[in-house]
Structures are given as C-alpha cells and as structure tokens.
Amino acid sequence: MKDERINISYLKQRLASEKGLSEKEASTFIDALFDQIIAGLQEDGQVRISGLGTLRIQWNEPRKSVDVNTGNEITIKGYNKVTFTPESSVKERVNQPYSEIPTTIVSESSTPDNEEHFDPIQKLGEQAESIMDIVAVINGFERKPFSVERKDEIESKPIEEPLQNSVEEEPIQESIEEEPIQESVEEEPVVEPVQEAEETPEIKIEPIQEPTKEPEQEPIISISTPTATSTTAPITNQPSQNASQIIPPRINQPVDNNGGHDENSHRGLIITGIIISTLLLLMIVAYFVFPQQIDNWFADAISKIRSLKTTEQVEPQTSTDSVSTSDTLVVTPTIEVDQQEPVVEQTNTEPIVANEPEVVSSQEIPAPKPFAEEPSEDGPRYETIGRGMTLAAIARKYYHGQTDFWVYIYDANRDILKTPDGAELGMKLRIPYLDDGDPDVIIEAQRRAKEYKKIQ
Amino acid sequence: MTNKDLINGISSQTGMTKKQTGDLLDSTISIMLDELMQGKQIQILEFGTFEIRQKNERVSVNPITQKRTIVPPKQQLSFKLSPTLKEKLNQR
Numbered sequence: 001m002k003d004e005r006i007n008i009s010y011l012k013q014r015l016a017s018e019k020g021l022s023e024k025e026a027s028t029f030i031d032a033l034f035d036q037i038i039a040g041l042q043e044d045g046q047v048r049i050s051g052l053g054t055l056r057i058q059w060n061e062p063r064k065s066v067d068v069n070t071g072n073e074i075t076i077k078g079y080n081k082v083t084f085t086p087e088s089s090v091k092e093r094v095n096q097p098y099s100e101i102p103t104t105i106v107s108e109s110s111t112p113d114n115e116e117h118f119d120p121i122q123k124l125g126e127q128a129e130s131i132m133d134i135v136a137v138i139n140g141f142e143r144k145p146f147s148v149e150r151k152d153e154i155e156s157k158p159i160e161e162p163l164q165n166s167v168e169e170e171p172i173q174e175s176i177e178e179e180p181i182q183e184s185v186e187e188e189p190v191v192e193p194v195q196e197a198e199e200t201p202e203i204k205i206e207p208i209q210e211p212t213k214e215p216e217q218e219p220i221i222s223i224s225t226p227t228a229t230s231t232t233a234p235i236t237n238q239p240s241q242n243a244s245q246i247i248p249p250r251i252n253q254p255v256d257n258n259g260g261h262d263e264n265s266h267r268g269l270i271i272t273g274i275i276i277s278t279l280l281l282l283m284i285v286a287y288f289v290f291p292q293q294i295d296n297w298f299a300d301a302i303s304k305i306r307s308l309k310t311t312e313q314v315e316p317q318t319s320t321d322s323v324s325t326s327d328t329l330v331v332t333p334t335i336e337v338d339q340q341e342p343v344v345e346q347t348n349t350e351p352i353v354a355n356e357p358e359v360v361s362s363q364e365i366p367a368p369k370p371f372a373e374e375p376s377e378d379g380p381r382y383e384t385i386g387r388g389m390t391l392a393a394i395a396r397k398y399y400h401g402q403t404d405f406w407v408y409i410y411d412a413n414r415d416i417l418k419t420p421d422g423a424e425l426g427m428k429l430r431i432p433y434l435d436d437g438d439p440d441v442i443i444e445a446q447r448r449a450k451e452y453k454k455i456q
Numbered sequence: 457m458t459n460k461d462l463i464n465g466i467s468s469q470t471g472m473t474k475k476q477t478g479d480l481l482d483s484t485i486s487i488m489l490d491e492l493m494q495g496k497q498i499q500i501l502e503f504g505t506f507e508i509r510q511k512n513e514r515v516s517v518n519p520i521t522q523k524r525t526i527v528p529p530k531q532q533l534s535f536k537l538s539p540t541l542k543e544k545l546n547q548r
Contacts, residue, residue, distance in 0.1 A: 005497045006498045007499055008500045011484070014487050015484055015487060019483055029480050032465075032469040033466055033481065033484065038503065038544070040461065041457075041545065042545065049459060051489075053535075080542070081537060082537040082541070082542075083535075084534065086533040090489065098529055098531060103525050103526065103527055104525065104526045105526075106525060
C-alpha cells in the first residue's frame with residue numbers, strides 16, 4: 001500500500017473522468033501544469049500552489065570535505081535543491097491520525113526510576129520494624145531504638161547485595177524453609193546496626209512469613225538463644241528442642257534469655273546465628289522425618305528410668321526390644337538421658353499409678369497428647385491386620401466411628417509401625433483404650449491426623 | 457510565482473480560460489491529496505515524487521531551558537526532486 005505508486009497518466013485519467021474531460025484535454029492540462037511549475041521554479045525560484053504547498057529552490061553552498069577512501073580534501077560543488085513546504089491545511093489533513101497526541105514534557109526521566117526502586121524497600125523496612133516490635137514484645141526485650149544508620153544500610157543494599165550473594169544464599173534458604181522460628185532468632189541481632197549483611201535477606205523474607213505465627217513459636221526461640229553462647233554443644237540442643245515440642249509444659253524451663261548476647265562480637269553472633277538456624281532446621285526436619293525414632297528414643301529413656309525405679313515390673317519387654325534397635329539410630333543417648341530424666345519422671349508418674357504397665361506402654365507417654373488415655377477396663381486389646389484393613393478402619397470400629405483416632409493406634413504401635421501406612425498383613429496392633437466422647441481428644445486426633453497428611 | 461501566475465501560465469499554454477484552469481488545478485490537487493491520503497506515492501516523471509512520510513516520535517531538548525519534550529509521531533507530506541529536474545536546475 002505504502003509503496004504503491006501513481007504515475008502521471010493515472011492522474012490524467014482520474015482527472016478526465018472526474019471533470020468530464022477528454023483524456024487529451026486532461027493530459028494537456030497536467031503537462032502544462034508541471035511545465036509551468038518547472039518554469040516558475042527556474043524563473044522565480046519558487047512556486048506557490050494553493051491547496052498544496054510551496055516549492056522552493058534552495059542553493060546549497062559548496063563545501064569542503066574529505067574523500068573517505070583517499071583522505072584527500074575535496075570540495076563538494078554547490079547545487080540547487082527543491083524544498084517543499086505543505087500548506088498548513090494540508091499538513092493538518094495529512095497528520096490527522098496523530099493530531100490527538102500532544103507534545104509532552106519529560107519529567108526528569110532518570111530519577112523516578114530510583115525513587116520507585118527505593119520505595120518498596122523502605123516499605124519492607126517498615127514492616128521489618130513492626131515485626132521486630134512484635135517479637136520484642138513477645139520476648140520481653142526492650143527493643144533498642146532504631147538508629148538512622150539502618151536506613152542508610154537499606155539504601156546501600158543494592159550495592160552490597162551482588163557482592164554478598166554467595167554468602168547470603170544460605171541464610172535466605174534457611175529462613176524460608178524454616179518458618180517463623182528462624183526468623184525471630186535472627187531478628188534479635190538485627191537491632192544492632194552492624195548487622196548489614198544478614199539484615200538484607202531478612203527484610204526480603206519477612207513479608208513472606210506471617211507474623212501471626214510468631215507467638216506460637218516464641219518459647220522455642222528462648223530455648224535456642226542460650227545455645228548461641230555455647231556453640232560447642234549443638235547436639236544437646238536437639239533433645240531439649242524436641243522435648244519442648246513434645247512436652248509443652250516443660251518449655252519454659254531452660255529459658256535464660258539474654259545470655260551472653262552483648263559480650264559476643266557482632267560477627268560472632270552472625271556466625272552462631274547461621275549455625276543455630278541450620279541446626280534448628282535440621283532438627284525440625286529430623287523431627288518430622290523420623291518421628292518414630294525420636295519417640296523410640298523417649299521410650300528408651302523411660303524404660304531406663306523404670307528399670308532403675310521399679311524392678312518388679314515385668315512387662316516392658318516389647319518396648320525394650322524396639323528401643324534396642326532404635327538405640328543405634330539416636331546419636332547421643334547417655335548425656336541427654338540425664339537431662340531428660342526429670343522431664344520424663346513428671347509425665348511418667350500418672351501412668352505408673354494406673355497400675356497397668358502394658359497399656360501405659362512406653363510409646364504412649366511421650367506422644368503429644370496431654371490427656372492420658374483411659375485406664376483399661378480389661379486386658380490389652382489387639383487387632384490383627386486383615387486384608388484391606390486400614391488404621392482408620394480399625395479406629396472407626398473401636399472408637400465409634402472416629403476415624404481420626406487412627407493416630408492413637410499408630411502411636412500405640414510405633415514399635416512395629418514405622419510409618420502410619422506401614423501396617424502389614426498379620427500385624428498384631430495394640431488398641432489403646434480412649435475416651436472417644438471427649439472433644440479435646442477428638443480435636444487433638446484431628447490436628448495430628450492433619451499433620452501426618454502434611455508430612456506425606 | 458504565485459498561484460495566480462501559475463494559472464495564467466497554464467491558461468496561456470493550453471488556451472483554456474483562467475476560470476477553467478483554476479477549477480482544474482483545484483480538482484487535480486484534491487485528487488493528488490486523496491491518493492496521497494490512501495498511502496500512495498505520486499511519481500511525476502521529470503519532476504519528482506510526492507509522498508506522505510511517517511516521522512517517529514522523538515525527544516527534543518529546549519536549548520535554553522534544557523527541558524526535554526517528547527515530540528509526538530506525525531505524518532508529513534514530503535516532496536523528492538527527480539534527478540532529471542535536479543540536473544536541469546543545476547545546469548547553469
């Protein structure tokens with residue numbers, strides 16, 4: 001379309017047809033038109049055609065130049081050229097499709113980019129502040145007032161980031177995976193202004209993590225803080241942390257918060273923070289991946305205590321059997337047992353009174369249900385797994401349709417069931433006596449059933 | 457040379473009346489613009505080519521105020537001289 005060309009003969013034809021002229025007349029007219037225009041250009045140097053525009057001859061002065069190939073100086077001769085200036089009406093008509101677009105003044109184009117870049121970061125910074133406030137309230141700290149340096153750090157962040165990327169990758173991943181625990185642990189050092197390096201990733205992450213989760217996790221923080229001072233005993237941290245998860249009432253015991261915080265150098269804090277966070281992550285993963293082993297470990301501890309205290313009890317063969325296998329899996333058996341002894345004793349006392357060593361089997365005690373199961377009316381119940389049976393089906397059968405109670409059956413048989421769906425044909429499962437009318441027990445069962453689903 | 461001169465010259469060359477010449481000139485120009493608006497080039501041998509050209513938007517800087525302005529895109533009617541006429545004009 002654009003390159004379609006109309007020549008003079010087409011023009012003649014169209015003119016003839018429109019004005020009712022013969023082709024000859026139109027032809028002579030148009031020839032005369034352009035003859036006269038050329039003549040006019042040559043005489044006056046300019047021809048004004050109303051309704052179209054003005055043709056004007058312009059003299060280009062001779063000028064000196066350099067031959068590109070030889071490098072010699074040459075002069076370009078002066079010459080005439082014809083310029084065409086359309087009439088304003090024609091101009092407007094031609095430019096009609098674009099006439100609406102106004103000339104706009106460019107507001108300083110380079111700076112707005114920067115502003116847009118900094119804006120969100122500062123917003124994040126504000127969020128970080130508010131989150132840190134929350135954490136501070138939870139931990140009972142008095143948060144140090146924010147210094148101006150912090151903002152500088154935030155602004156300098158884009159420069160630092162690429163440099164430290166390699167170093168920071170680790171903490172970023174951790175804090176994402178590790179959920180709120182990690183975050184609040186590292187939050188404390190953030191208050192100090194030197195923390196630049198660790199600070200940047202956190203600011204990024206915070207919006208992802210919901211601050212609402214923090215309150216729940218708060219006690220765990222307090223546990224991990226003391227270890228910040230003593231990095232040499234990271235393994236001992238494991239049982240205490242597990243204990244805190246499994247036996248909620250014990251959580252507050254090891255709290256001595258502000259430990260050696262201030263004495264340590266900031267850099268040391270950073271390193272220890274990273275180490276702690278990795279350890280925490282590993283523990284959490286371990287807790288979810290090997291729940292039965294951890295439970296076995298508890299069983300081990302309990303059985304030892306029991307053997308020390310009550311020698312007359314005959315029953316716990318089954319539990320010790322399972323423990324002996326799990327013993328090899330747990331890395332640090334002896335030291336932690338000493339630590340845990342008091343813990344276990346407390347929970348242990350009630351069941352022992354219950355006078356039923358079998359049902360109060362070691363596996364059940366460490367399980368995270370505060371409500372102990374009903375003392376058994378008769379001897380232990382057993383169910384042999386048949387074809388097509390599931391834990392849920394068994395639970396439905398024994399607990400008046402409460403399918404979620406399979407978690408308790410699973411807990412009671414951790415020694416033979418490695419996973420919740422690890423039941424095999426012919427297995428003889430203990431069926432604990434439970435109050436299936438107690439709403440608390442039901443809710444707990446539902447909660448834990450959900451957890452297991454998540455893990456899978 | 458004004459439009460009047462042009463009409464006089466054409467009428468004397470063709471023998472038409474000035475009125476008729478002016479009428480024909482107007483219709484010729486309107487035909488030309490019509491064709492141009494359809495995106496066509498009008499090439500007249502030994503004279504030149506009329507064409508509507510697209511100019512892209514550009515940023516211009518006011519040399520006094522140093523303010524940058526975006527000049528919107530536009531279409532312009534342009535004329536390119538044919539080489540033969542150019543030669544003719546530069547013969548002297």
